[in-house]
Every structure is written in structure tokens, then in C-alpha cells.
Amino acid sequence: SQQGEEDPQALSIQEGENATMNCSYKTSINNLQWYRQNSGRGLVHLILIRSNEREKHSGRLRVTLDTSKKSSSLLITASRAADTASYFCATLSWGGYQKVTFGTGTKLQVIP
Amino acid sequence: NAGVTQTPKFQVLKTGQSMTLQCAQDMNHEYMSWYRQDPGMGLRLIHYSVGAGITDQGEVPNGYNVSRSTTEDFPLRLLSAAPSQTSVYFCASSYSARSSSYNSPLHFGNGTRLTVT
Numbered sequence: 293s294q295q296g297e298e299d300p301q302a303l304s305i306q307e308g309e310n311a312t313m314n315c316s317y318k319t320s321i322n323n324l325q326w327y328r329q330n331s332g333r334g335l336v337h338l339i340l341i342r343s344n345e346r347e348k349h350s351g352r353l354r355v356t357l358d359t360s361k362k363s364s365s366l367l368i369t370a371s372r373a374a375d376t377a378s379y380f381c382a383t384l385s386w387g388g389y390q391k392v393t394f395g396t397g398t399k400l401q402v403i404p
Numbered sequence: 405n406a407g408v409t410q411t412p413k414f415q416v417l418k419t420g421q422s423m424t425l426q427c428a429q430d431m432n433h434e435y436m437s438w439y440r441q442d443p444g445m446g447l448r449l450i451h452y453s454v455g456a457g458i459t460d461q462g463e464v465p466n467g468y469n470v471s472r473s474t475t476e477d478f479p480l481r482l483l484s485a486a487p488s489q490t491s492v493y494f495c496a497s498s499y500s501a502r503s504s505s506y507n508s509p510l511h512f513g514n515g516t517r518l519t520v521t
Contacts, residue, residue, distance in 0.1 A: 296446075325509055334408070334494055334512030335447075381444065382510075391462065392496075392510060394439070396446035 296381045297397025304401045311368040313398040316361075324357055325382045325392070326366050335380060336371030338366075373404045406430050410495050410513035417485040425480040425516050427495030433511070435498045436478040437462070438470065440491040441515075447494065447509045453478055484518045492517050 299314045313322070323342045327335040341348045341357045341364065350353045354367040368375055377398045385391065411426045429436065437452035439462075449462030455474040467489060469481040478497075480491060496510040 327510075332515075334514045335496075335510070336512070338510035340509055390439075391449060391452060393449065393463075394447040396444065 296383055296393065298379070298381060298395045298398040300398060301396070302399045302401075304403065305371055307373055307402055307404050308372060309328050309371055311375070311400055311402070312398070313366045314380050315364045315366070315395055317364075317381070317383045317395075318362065319383075319385060321359070321383045321385055323384050324355075324364050325384070326353075326355060326364075327382060327394075328378045329378045329380065331377075331399070338379075368400075371400075371402045373402050376400060376402045405507055406495055408511050408513035410493075410516050412516060413514070414517045415519070417482075417518065419486060419520060421485050422481070422483050423485065425482075425493055425495075425518070427478045427480065427513060428476050428495040429443075429495075429511070430476065431476075431497065431511065432475060433499050435499035435500065435508075436472065437510070438468070438478070438480045438495050439494045439496060440464065440489075440492050441494060450480065450493075474506070485518075486492075487520045490518060490520045 296315050296317045325340045326338045329335045339350045339353050339355050352369045357364045378399045380397045381395050382392045382394045438450040439447040444517045447475050448464045451470040453459045459470050493516045495513045498508045498510050500508040
């Protein structure tokens with residue numbers, strides 16, 4: 293079963309607006325990662341937040357993590373048409389070898 | 405560096421045929437994995453490997469075999485293709501296989517689109 297579930301499933305915004313995507317997961321995690329997938333391509337890693345971190349920034353990306361609620365959010369500020377893609381959260385559970393589990397994704401469309 | 409290379413990019417099979425999806429990485433990564441991506445399902449883990457000679461099952465292993473004879477290569481075999489295996493397949497690797505290694509994100513290939521008729 294999927295560990296993560298993104299919300300919303302699809303999001304359409306105007307260029308320059310902020311985009312917020314949420315991710316909920318089920319079990320305790322080691323870290324949570326966000327990936328982007330452009331149409332027809334492989335996923336590209338965006339940002340990783342550890343379970344003992346609450347917020348992390350990378351350029352126009354801001355990720356928050358609330359382990360008590362088992363949720364994370366990805367904020368893309370000042371969106372651009374090039375940000376149009378699907379975004380996935382992925383979780384890495386504690387213990388042993390890593391098995392990264394992906395959510396179902398949010399499809400973001402940024403309208404120029 | 406080429407990163408993670410998957411071949412072929414597209415493949416059409418008839419039910420019952422067998423084939424091997426190739427995956428190679430040139431980053432000396434310890435961990436390699438196969439995912440399938442279906443509409444509305446996200447990515448689901450098929451098999452993974454934490455080093456040469458070591459493989460294990462993921463969420464949806466049935467109908468697929470893997471082996472890891474070298475660090476670089478991790479082929480995925482479909483022994484008898486079924487229409488339910490129509491999907492996009494992604495290979496991914498990372499530097500460390502240990503879950504305690506925090507900063508070890510996955511690097512993905514560009515996928516193989518498989519259709520089974």
C-alpha cells in the first residue's frame with residue numbers, strides 16, 4: 293500500500309503565484325523527500341527533510357514536516373511555467389536497508 | 405557521468421513473452437531499485453538491491469525477477485508477460501543502502517514504457 297498521499301491531486305495556478313502541496317504518511321519515518329517529474333521523464337530529487345527537522349529551504353522551495361501529524365508540505369514560491377510537473381513525496385522508514393515509498397503525486401500546472 | 409541508463413525506452417510484448425529491462429548506473433551506487441508507475445497509483449516498489457549479490461522484494465514483486473551480479477547493473481526480468489504488467493518502469497539508485505544514511509536521495513533513469521497486448 294502507498295505510504296504517502298498527496299493533496300491536492302491536481303493544482304492549477306497563474307505564473308507568479310505560490311503553490312502548496314501536502315503529503316500525509318502512515319508510519320514513522322527516517323526522512324521525507326520531495327521529487328519532481330516532468331512529463332515522460334524520470335523523477336528528480338528536490339529536497340530532503342530529516343525526521344528531526346521542522347522546516348527546510350532550497351531556493352524557491354520550502355518544506356515543512358510535522359511528525360506528530362505525519363504530514364509534510366511543499367511550497368513553491370513565485371511559480372514559473374517551468375514548474376509545471378508532477379510532484380511526489382517519498383518516505384524512508386527507520387531500520388535496516390532503505391526502502392523508499394512514494395505517494396500518488398500532485399500534478400501542478402502553472403499558467404503563463 | 406551518464407547517471408542511470410535504462411533500455412529500451414519503449415517495448416511492446418505479447419502475452420506470455422519474456423523480456424529483460426536493463427538498468428545500469430555509473431555512480432558506484434550501493435542501492436538499486438525498480439519501480440512501476442501506473443496512472444493514479446504513484447510509484448510502487450517492485451524489487452531492490454543493497455549490493456552485488458543481494459536482492460529483496462518490494463511491494464509488487466510477483467511476475468518479476470531480478471539479479472545483481474555487478475554493482476553497476478540491475479536487470480528486471482519478466483518471465484511471462486501479462487497485460488497487467490503494462491506500465492512505465494523506472495530504475496533508481498542511491499549512494500547508500502542504509503536507512504541511517506540521511507542524505508542519499510534516489511537518482512532515476514528516464515523509464516521504459518512497456519505495453520503487453
